[in-house]
Amino acid sequence: xxxxxxxxxxxxxxxxxxxxxxxxxxxxxxxxxxxxxxxxxxxxxxxxxxxxxxxxxxxxxxxxxxxxxxxxxxxxxxxxxxxxxxxxxxxxxxxxxxxxxxxxxxxxxxxxxxxxxxxxxxxxxxxxxxxxxxxxxxxxxxxxxxxxxxxxxxxxxxxxxxxxxxxxxxxxxxxxxxxxxxxxxxxxxxxxxxxxxxxxxxxxxxxxxxxxxxxxxxxxxxxxxxxxxxxxxxxxxxxxxxxxxxxxxxxxxxxxxxxxxxxxxxxxxxxxxxxxxxxxxxxxxxxxxxxxxxxxxxxxxxxxxxxxxxxxxxxxxxxxxxxxxxxxxxxxxxxxxxxxxxxxxxxxxxxxx
Numbered sequence: 001x002x003x004x005x006x007x008x009x010x011x012x013x014x015x016x017x018x019x020x021x022x023x024x025x026x027x028x029x030x031x032x033x034x035x036x037x038x039x040x041x042x043x044x045x046x047x048x049x050x051x052x053x054x055x056x057x058x059x060x061x062x063x064x065x066x067x068x069x070x071x072x073x074x075x076x077x078x079x080x081x082x083x084x085x086x087x088x089x090x091x092x093x094x095x096x097x098x099x100x101x102x103x104x105x106x107x108x109x110x111x112x113x114x115x116x117x118x119x120x121x122x123x124x125x126x127x128x129x130x131x132x133x134x135x136x137x138x139x140x141x142x143x144x145x146x147x148x149x150x151x152x153x154x155x156x157x158x159x160x161x162x163x164x165x166x167x168x169x170x171x172x173x174x175x176x177x178x179x180x181x182x183x184x185x186x187x188x189x190x191x192x193x194x195x196x197x198x199x200x201x202x203x204x205x206x207x208x209x210x211x212x213x214x215x216x217x218x219x220x221x222x223x224x225x226x227x228x229x230x231x232x233x234x235x236x237x238x239x240x241x242x243x244x245x246x247x248x249x250x251x252x253x254x255x256x257x258x259x260x261x262x263x264x265x266x267x268x269x270x271x272x273x274x275x276x277x278x279x280x281x282x283x284x285x286x287x288x289x290x291x292x293x294x295x296x297x298x299x300x301x302x303x304x305x306x307x308x309x310x311x312x313x314x315x316x317x318x319x320x321x322x323x324x325x326x327x328x329x330x331x332x333x334x335x336x337x338x339x340x341x342x343x344x345x346x347x348x349x350x351x352x353x
Contacts, residue, residue, distance in 0.1 A: 004069055006121045007167065009129075010060045015326050016126040016133035017054060017315075018119040019045050020062040023137045027108045040308045041116075041137045041299070047312030053319060060126065062119030062135070064111060065154070069121065072166070073158045073190065078146045082110060082153060091148035110153060113140070117156040120298055124160035127296040128168055128252060132289070132324050134315065139256045139300025141184035142209060150182065150208060151301075157254055158190040160296065161197065164252055172196060175250040175293075177241060177284060180258025180300045181268030182207060185214035192217045200244045202237060204228075204269045220244050226269050230276035233261070237280055241287045253288050253295040257281055259302030259310055268302070274310045281314045285323040 025038040037043070048054045070079060081087045085105045089098035097105055116137035126133035140152030148154075157176065164171040176191075178184035178201040188211070191197040202222035215221065220240050224233070245253075259277055260268035272280070281297070288295035299311055318324045 004066075004121075004163075005063055006065065006069060006118055006163075007125050010122075010126070013058065014060050015054055015058055016060065016123065016130045017048075017136065018060045018062050018123045018126070018133065019136040020115050020119065022064070022115040023062070023112055023119070025109060025112045037303050037305055037307065040303060040311075043308035044136050044299070044311045044315075047309060048315060051312070051316055053316060060122060062115050062122060062137075064115045065118040065121060065159070069118065069159070070114075070154060072162050073145050073155050075146045078148075082148075088153065091143075091153050092151050113153045116140075117154040117159060120156035120160045120296070121163050123296050123298070124164050124252065124254075125168065127294040128164065128171060130294075131292075132285070132295050132297075134297045134299075134324070136299060136311075139180065139258065139298035140186065141178060141180060141256055141300060142182070142186045144186040144189040147186075147189075149186075152186060155186050155190060157184070157187045157256065157298065160254060161187075161191075161252070165196065171251040173248065173250040174198070174252045174254060175244060175248065176200065176254045176256065177244065178202070178256040178258075179237065179261070179280060179284070180256050180302075181260040181265065181270050182258070182301060183209055183211060183214065184256060185209045185211035188214035188217035198244060198248050198250060200240055202240065207267065207269055219247075224270060227271045229271050230273055230279075233270070233272055234276060234279055234283065238283050241284055245287055245291055245293070249291065250293060253284075253293050255284050255288075255295055255297045256300045257284075257297050257311075257314075258300035259304075259307045260300075262302060262304060262307065262310070265302060265304060274306070274313070277310050278314045278317050282317060282321065282323065285318055289323050 023041040086098040119135040120138035123133040123135040138156045142150035143152035143155040161174045175198045183203045200220040201218045205223035261270045261272040263271040
């Protein structure tokens with residue numbers, strides 16, 4: 001396999017939280033044309049800085065995925081198509097992009113998405129090394145090797161898993177837990193006949209993409225009704241995440257943590273509260289951490305103005321509960337005895353306070 005910058009080890013002092021200011025899509029009026037906050041990723045980081053959880057030099061700087069990296073999954077034909085602005089306009093669902101010169105589209109739209117994709121690949125390696133990792137962006141689950149759509153131009157989930165299978169010893173089984181409001185048809189198409197990948201997908205059954213062919217790849221299908229609320233949702237997530245991990249213990253979990261399940265999301269059609277989203281992430285991390293399975297979280301869909309705050313609150317909650325921890329991270333997920341000691345010590349401290 002080719003040498004990639006994406007797998008160089010970051011300083012051990014860093015949190016396994018991956019981000020770059022290049023994630024944010026910012027140019028004139030674009031935000032008003034699509035029902036989303038195109039700077040949500042930077043806002044998540046700002047909230048985490050305000051809460052003193054992280055500082056700039058303590059997070060891992062994402063690097064842009066190169067063509068060579070992307071070709072691990074994508075066809076050359078597909079990457080060439082992205083040189084046409086109207087193709088990118090269709091994929092990102094931002095019609096005016098069709099009228100921009102492609103060099104502008106590359107710099108202002110595709111480079112941020114390539115950087116987020118590089119971030120997911122980097123976070124995959126970090127998760128295996130440290131027990132967990134979060135890419136503040138990524139989760140482009142509608143893109144497969146030769147087709148983009150639904151704002152997803154690169155198949156970052158497929159890429160992260162294929163990179164691990166090809167380059168990291170001891171990673172030969174993966175579980176995707178996709179809890180974005182939409183069906184994750186991109187990774188489903190990519191892993192259709194791959195028995196190394198177990199897919200659980202919970203989504204609103206009535207909305208985009210309704211990809212019947214891709215559904216054949218889902219091992220655990222949780223089809224939700226319009227307006228599903230917290231109690232039913234959390235019960236289903238808990239049951240099926242536990243069921244999935246009991247059925248097969250993977251070497252890595254890729255958790256697609258879309259926030260478009262939020263009540264009032266114009267596209268998701270579900271009715272989960274902010275607290276419900278925080279609880280959902282906690283359920284998934286608890287299941288992974290208690291079984292000592294490395295987990296990579298990507299943030300995926302959900303672009304309401306209040307989304308960034310919810311993602312930040314969720315990360316803070318995971319930290320407060322000791323489910324993500326910089327010290328534990330630095331020592332790897334490796335030694336259960338040490339982990340238990342750390343947990344007991346943490347409990348002791350909580351009881352004192």
